[in-house]
Amino acid sequence: MKALQYDLFGDAEKVVTLVELPEPQAPGAGEVLVDVLYAPLNFHDLLRIGGHVVPPPLPSVAGNEGVARVVAVGEGVDGLEHGDIVVLPLLLGTWRERLVAPAAGMVPLPEGNLQQYAMLGSNTPTAGLALSEYQPLTKGDWVVQSSGNGGVGRNVIALAKARGLKTASIVRRPELVDELLAAGADVVLLDGPALAARINAAVGDAPVRLAVESVGGRVAETLIDVLAPGGTLVRYAARDEIDKDGRGAAKGVKVEFLFVAAFDYATKIAPVIAETVPLLRSGDLRVPVEAVYDLADIKAAIAHLVRGGKILLRVQG
Template sequence: MRAVHLPAFGDPTEVPAYVNIPEPAQPAAGQVLIEVLYAPVNHNDLLVMGGNFPYHPELPAVLGNEAVGRVLALGDGVTNVRQGDLVTPPLYSGTWRERMLVQADELFALPPDADALQLSMIRINPLTAGLMLSEYVDLQPGDWIVQNAANSGVGRAAIALAKARGLRSINLVRRPELIPEIQAAGGDVVLLDEPGAAAKAAALIGNGKVRLALDGVSGASTARLIEFLSPGAALVAYAMMSGEKVAPGDLMPLMFKSISSHFFYQNRPQYRSKIPALLREAAQMVAAGQLHTPVARTYALSEVADAIAHTLAGGKVLLAPQTN
């Protein structure tokens, strides 16, 4: 059976290995066997490869943090899913392979007519967005949020979930050609992430309260986000796409406006009881066409090096393990 292994931590462009591994056994009691249909290449996959992520698998390990699969066989006692159902395996279960055994207790049947490519991406980005929208500020309908990285998977999920919850969003992008695209995705205000953007937003939203900022970029963009925030708001960082570890700019408003700052990591114990409901919400939004992330391309497992290079260059790509 084909898979992608991580034999050692290192450069993501060098360490992944396309390998043959033994077929999984037939499912034991409480397990299901699934065939993996699509598995995203995420930036956190790249961080895992480099050993720069809170999750460190025991090596060698099959890579892949999320996927969508189809149930092939059931172990004794499994009643929550049936053969043929689409499911999303647990986080960090090693999805870059053709088939895998997973425990059934966390699974549920995904909408059968929903786009399988989109379903493969519900485990990380929509849950990240959903939890950030609920866990730091008691947001009320009509409140505003602001985010950079609005074109990312998390950014698009935040737009869709905010709209479903009656919130309004200010969205920052780094390229002007993305503005109409994010407007079409439901962003209420879309601006370039540049000096002066906060003043433009203030003129557009009037007396609106910006109570939450979502930071996926870091660096100077972090300092700019603070300018948007109302007193008592929260700044939540979840990624550092710029690679910058400092935030040059005026950080005094953090104190003057009593802004709290946080770093989000989905796999913390306090979030686990909330994951099933959020997953179901995301799956239904995919089925309704409310949650969509453009996919640039799919790759076979044997093309994993090209898939990683594409991810590093920009664009959402998926591995398709059933493709030869």
């Protein structure tokens, strides 16, 4: 069985290698054996390979998410059978041809785009949980976010719209404005001078109780300024120190960090995935894929990720 493994923490381009591993054993009670079809390559993969986020015991197979086909079902598993397509739980080491996974929360996916399904494991629940777990919202409320064109950002736009919320998304390239408006965003703003004032004007000075951000720095500080007293800034990537002058704290703004793998797959992550599948099938959500690489081309795939764009690995797709 082919797999991408690392024996020490470090630069992914240097430490991840293609190896042959023994075939997995038959699934036990509550487990399924799956063939991995596609697996995303994200910056959080590189952080884990570097030993910075939930470092696993070494040696370890890389890969935090993916879509797979069920090959065998263990005792006590209901609702799954050979041939079903499923989204894998996080942190299983998905950059390998086959693995055994816990079946709790897994449901068969309908016929659809496997590459889009492959990206449901992390970005989708990050977006859905950011919208639901930190700040009470009602229909018509505004959510402001950085990185509107990213995988999480596009999921925020689609899920917020489906839940009756409005979104204002910040982007850094002017050609993305019309693209995200076509994708369902209510407001898209180009990063730049007077950003907070332009956001307030765009939302009609409505109170903004939730902001979602990943880049940190000045943009994060701007979102704190935009938030209403008692609002929440949910961060899912950047970990730099913000609100150094205490403006947010003074008006009761909370800053929370969302690590999606800390949430239970069956009770928290799987429901968001189920909510999102119809949006993929209808075309209301689509995350553009920049390139797809085979396992043997992992170094080129990592280099492409660093340059920018959504990258997938074709495992057995």
